[in-house]
Amino acid sequence: MPQSELLQLLASVQAARGGASQSAHSSSHGDVDCSIEPTQIEGVFLVSTTDFFYPLVDDPHTQGRIACANVVSDLYALGLAHCDTVLMLLAASTEMEPAVRRRATELVMLGFNDAAADAGTRVTGGQTVLNPWPIIGGVASVVCRERDFIRPIHARPGDVLVLTKPLGTQLAVNAAEWHRKKILAKKAPSFVRRYAAPAALPADAAEPLDDDRHVSPAATAAVAALLGRAVDGMTRLNRHGALAMHRHGAHAATDVTGFGIRGHARNLALAQTADVSLRIDRLVLYKDTPLLATEAVGFKLLAGYSAETSGGLLVCLPPDTADAFIADMCANSGPAWRVGEVVACASREARDAFFADNVEVLEV
């Protein structure tokens, strides 16, 4: 559901109940990505999170892995590298033949279980229903003490923002879908032109390409390569990020998912104890997504609002440890990049996530 519609709903429910608002609770406790609740046992907290969505990729096993990586990521954003248990949320499609449905659901479950094993945890329950659209998701929970997690509330002006996965998964997934449906040339003519053999181009290069006649083998390969990079990112666990956050004294973090980097950066700014904003100096994008983003309608990647699935961690680090954090990630998980800075702002109301003038676009 769109963030604006959801926020309106939550506000209505809070207003009707007249109680302390969820957002006030969130900002003081750091419930940005997870619910963090004290329990009846002194000093012991329950941290839990849920997320579910619709299939993004054709391969069910990969889809299961992505869904599990996505849900445990919310714990990792709190520096929690351990997960006690995962519950699986599934809907099998009423529109599939029963035999196909059974095999697809089985593979989704296997992929989900495999990613849970990689995360050092176990699927101990869940719920499966029939639904027109297939659904895959989960619930991740851990019981811990205050010292085990890093509440995302301690960012300070001067902190360096580090991102641990490139952006652009939604466009990558959509490019593959457009290619499959043979509408790639219409949706992203520049992308096709870049990869088309010159002889295949129409006489007037400005003329819109209205079908896939001009999609060269090179363009087909480029779409597959882009999807491959995005799947590699989406299936990678952010687990090492949680460990590195502790090692290098991270002040706060979030993971980039449905609201895009700017949506989540803004939520993170609002959650801080200090009045701060987050300035984004650099957009690190999967190679070829900027070209797709300039033409595809409805994708706000270059504005920082394109949804990610199982995106990277956005971490606020002291300036003197940011490079060590990046080196640690490179050595043990994957590349990470400086993407901005925490800056002071005048008031709570002024907090925001904004782009620097001449924000750099880095394609990887």
Place this chain on the structure above:
Amino acid sequence: MPQSELLQLLASVQAARGGASQSAHSSSHGDVDCSIEPTQIEGVFLVSTTDFFYPLVDDPHTQGRIACANVVSDLYALGLAHCDTVLMLLAASTEMEPAVRRRATELVMLGFNDAAADAGTRVTGGQTVLNPWPIIGGVASVVCRERDFIRPIHARPGDVLVLTKPLGTQLAVNAAEWHRKKILAKKAPSFVRRYAAPAALPADAAEPLDDDRHVSPAATAAVAALLGRAVDGMTRLNRHGALAMHRHGAHAATDVTGFGIRGHARNLALAQTADVSLRIDRLVLYKDTPLLATEAVGFKLLAGYSAETSGGLLVCLPPDTADAFIADMCANSGPAWRVGEVVACASREARDAFFADNVEVLEV
């Protein structure tokens, strides 16, 4: 999803992983309705459960209450009267006008929150998506010590089975739907005949009624009254049952939901330490559901397999405390009934839930 299809899927996934089977884990630890996991903290357990489904009643606020009562019930079945936190799982329908959708979703959320407050807990997160069919459900979790819960594994031959809500919610909900769609007379002619004014009956009383011309005001009122009883049951929390289980030394319990009383009773038998079966002597049903069940196709209420939503607890109690448990429930929550007995059986393979000869049907 049908229990058989689900069990096949789980078995395939377990076989493919070659690990300890979930069912072996379940039977030794009592993970019948909830996941019960040890945590990294000595002696501390995380008990969690999830459930979600599609709307059953027209009123969104009531639907929200039912969904919350249903999910926390899994904790109550373990004798856990406290819930640390609830997450809400929602899908708003793509087939509703946006304004209607917004209002309906808001009311569902309010109802869910209200039931959570009645349960002494709080909704601290969740996920909301758009989907063709609306979905409502949740995740309930509590962090506790071994002494706080009653693992459902200690039933002994001679224990009395007590049920804390009547059965028949699915038929009650469907009767209301048939009445709304004007197919009640076709689906349940005997029910209509019972409540029809004699003059309204066709000359040949054996002739099937093929429309709603013969649905008298009395039948309309009877359908409404039945739905009212079922809604009263579905919105009632099983919380007091959890307290009474501790007070009266319950040996094991489950809550009756999607697999019907016999499906859940069988699961409970399989989870016990001892080789036992559960004999059901009495079916306690919402008034008028037996009549509907005899004619409506596909409802297995009289065989004990009709799905319940937010059903009652089925509790195994020592014979000398069963009446005190029932009296406690009557005084503090609602009526409860003796419905059967735990009996010895020869082997693990022989465990089952079965009906006594001449099982009594009690309409309430």
